Amino acid sequence: MFKQTQQHAGGVTEGTASEPAARMLLATAVRRGYTVEATPAGGALITWTRHLFGATDGAVVLATRSISLEPFTPVGALSGPTRDDLALIGGDRHAHYAEEDGRRVIAGPMWRIPAFATARLRARTLVVEDGDRVRLSLTARLGLLAQTHRTRTTEPEGFRRPSAGDPYGSAGLNRPGGRAGMLRDGSSWAVCSCGQLNGALGGTRDEARRLTREHRRAMTAQFVTEHLAPPTRATA
Numbered sequence: 001m002f003k004q005t006q007q008h009a010g011g012v013t014e015g016t017a018s019e020p021a022a023r024m025l026l027a028t029a030v031r032r033g034y035t036v037e038a039t040p041a042g043g044a045l046i047t048w049t050r051h052l053f054g055a056t057d058g059a060v061v062l063a064t065r066s067i068s069l070e071p072f073t074p075v076g077a078l079s080g081p082t083r084d085d086l087a088l089i090g091g092d093r094h095a096h097y098a099e100e101d102g103r104r105v106i107a108g109p110m111w112r113i114p115a116f117a118t119a120r121l122r123a124r125t126l127v128v129e130d131g132d133r134v135r136l137s138l139t140a141r142l143g144l145l146a147q148t149h150r151t152r153t154t155e156p157e158g159f160r161r162p163s164a165g166d167p168y169g170s171a172g173l174n175r176p177g178g179r180a181g182m183l184r185d186g187s188s189w190a191v192c193s194c195g196q197l198n199g200a201l202g203g204t205r206d207e208a209r210r211l212t213r214e215h216r217r218a219m220t221a222q223f224v225t226e227h228l229a230p231p232t233r234a235t236a
């Protein structure tokens, strides 16, 4: 279950969304080209812009709208072993509950997750029962996605000496404090823990932050398109 908060013209509406409702909402948002970003807690933020006509002069006004989905049970930090367990469950259509010494375990044809770890995954609502099988909850999948794409930007270097091939030559401003001939370098690298952003350089740190944001949103849109849209039923 998610807490759903919607910002609209009349103010803010709060409600709840079941997992199927949240899937539908995300799929529709991506199909309409809205911006969707998964959160590390296992929720998502949907934003879009409305073109409104001004009440008096008819001028076009842009208004930002948003819907946030926050899981009732946040995913929290995912340790290596927990990620491994989630990968096993997520990668196997035959994951199911079995009994071992009177305790419940999650098992596949070739593997089983010990009872204590199974109990923890259940308590954190990282897994849900879907008919005969056990699968990852939407919260777990969104949290995994966001935690796979941890982004950062590097501190701009500041002043630097122009290199020999620099088109600006030694045109740097004549500043006091030994900065004569130095150029201001405000560029910043956008970096993601997935490694895909390597080599993305922003002219300013704000630009680098925009690159990281775009990357996280692109990854979320891809996930939604590949796994949530159109809403699928588990096939036997």
Ligand SMILES: [Zn+2]
Pocket (backbone or CB within 6 Å): 148, 149, 150, 192, 193, 194, 195, 196, 197, 215, 219
């Ligand atoms: Zn990434």
